[in-house]
Amino acid sequence: MNESFWTPIKLSLEIASVTIIIVFVFGIVAAILMRNLHFRGKVVVETILLLPLVLPPTVVGFLLIMIFGNQSPIGAAIEKLFGQSIMFTWWAALIAGAVVAFPLMYQSAKTGFQTVDPDIEAAAKMDGAANWKVFLFITLPLSLKSIISGLILAFARALGEFGATFMFAGNLPGKTQTIPIAVYIALDAGNMQLAWILVIAMIIISFVMLLLTTIIK
Known part of the structure; x- marks a missing residue:
């Protein structure tokens, strides 16, 4: 019971933690570009x-298989480079989590960034501040609450991802079996005790995440 309970939780927290680092970088860059470019x-x-936000997780999983599967050029290149397919690995679970969590961070x-007064940024540039300094010391601090909220929501979304992960990464205990997948497997096997414990743990974690976003606002 202990291993069946703690392993999916540890794996889910691990994947979600790495996911928010990835979506933070790509989300910030994408947000800056979409704000400044016309x-x-x-x-x-x-x-x-924003499409992954509304697409069914199974559709996202299908697309990931088409992009990174062994029959695709990208999948074939990865297999040739690393000696194995990316499907049904820890990295597949990470990619699935990052794809579905990205829109929340980006938005x-x-x-x-849109709430920051452009006049403040323009004044700093007129005083000789470089663009990166304006972003680092003005834009970023003034947007910090929204960014932190995005990180928390992205973390919670990656933690709760099921469909895309199940299709793309599979159900490998200790490698790709996250909390949602473990709940499904426990229920399918009739292990209601384990299913309930995992569900309660997931509810507690999700509640804390949403509570934090409310407090930050």
Whole structure:
């Protein structure tokens, strides 16, 4: 029972923790670019960035298999480079979590950046501050609450990911069996005690995450 309970929790927390580092970097960069750049088709690009938020997880999983599967050029290149397919590995679970969590980080960061008064940034640039200094010492601090909220929501989303992870990473205890997958397997096996314990743990973690976002606001 102890291993069946703690292993999925440890793995889920591990994957979610690495996920928020990835989505933080890519979410911030994407938000900056979409805020500052103006080009034809910008709405389409932004819609694509947000698409994983509304797509069914199984569709996301299917697309990941098509992109990284052994039959795809990317999947074949990865297998040739590392000697194994990325599917049904820890990295597959990480990619699935990052894809579904990215839109939450991106949207929160973009919202935060949009609340910053452009006149303040312009004044700093007129005083000789470089663009990176303006971002680091003005834009980022003024957007910090939105960014932290985005990180928390992205963490919670990655923690609760099931469909895409199950399809793309599979159910390998200790490697890809996250909390949601462990709940499904326990229920399918009739192990209601384990299923209930995992569900309660997930509810507690999710509650704390949402509580933090409320407190920050």
